[in-house]
Amino acid sequence: MNTRDLEAFLAVVETGSIVGASARLHLTQPGISRRVQTLEGLLGVTLLDRQSKPLKPTAAGREAYEYGRRMLGLIDDLKTRLAPDGIISGDFRLGITPYLSEVAMAAPLDRLRETFPDLILRVTTGWPDPLIEQLRRGEIDAAAFCLPVGSEPPDEFNADPFDMQPLVVVGARAVKLPFVATLQELAFYPWIVSQDGCGLRSLLQHRFEQERLALKIGIEALGSDLRLSLAARGVGITMATPTAVEQSAVREKLQIIRVENFVPRVKAWLVYRSPAGRLAKPLGCLGDALKAEVEMFDPKPDSRCS
DSSP, X not given: XXXXXXXXXXXXXXXXXXXXXXXXXXXXXXXHHHHHHHHHHHHTSOOEETTSSSOEEOHHHHHHHHHHHHHHHHHHHHHHHHOTTOOOOEEEEEEEOHHHHHHTSHHHHHHHHHHOTTEEEEEEEOOHHHHHHHHHTTSOSEEEEEEETTOOOOTTSEEEEEEEEEOEEEEETTSOOOSEEOHHHHTTSOEEEOOTTOHHHHHHHHHHHHTTXXXXXXXXXXXXXXXXXXXXXXXXEEXXXXXXXXXXXXXXXXXXXXXXXXXXEEEEEEEEOSOOGGGHHHHHHHHHHHHHHHOOSSOOOOXXXX
């Protein structure tokens, strides 16, 4: 089997098109098509549903993709282990949730790039459940996301926690809101939440259901900055971490509402498949950098990756 044919197929699956794979691998579109067809001939199956747009793998193609990604990963591991200079190269595909991309990823990713300059970072965003599925399918190498305390990533993955924060309910100072409230009282206000799939929204929805209350959704908005900005303008109330509130440009227009018998917390995780192979050191570096970045209340001296 020619690994270049396999690389072409994987690139088509990951980009969703022959055009995208051509741009990624710096090959002509006919060249990409020939390589995929050669692989299909060797395996004796159709790997792509060519009627779909974007292009999607068939059932056999999904299985071939998972095995192919592992095979190329093992080849990269072998090259790295035998390389005289020990340079770590190749792709590092990382999925992150929107909240972490806003508050915790810039400096850690910069440090990762400085420490491993030959590593190609490919970063995507998504909610925890889709990211976990992408890990299962081998579409990403690692994921960083938040889950409500009490929920943990599946046991099939390595999961390293790197932060835990409480959540606070926030509203506009200009709006008459109770300083201490019950969930029953807050059920009368519109809530500003993320789209379905967000762990914070799921936590809030679950607690309202426990109290047999309806969660009144006023606006769905992606990103804590936008939600806090809307809350500051009196559009509704929202939930955020103290970090997000403190760093918000509109924090002077916000007030935190204490809620009786409701002290939600979220824990942030770095999750990846085992064995980590050539990505073991980059993953360790990223985990250390994330922990350093989110330490707010008891900051420690900066440490370099090794």
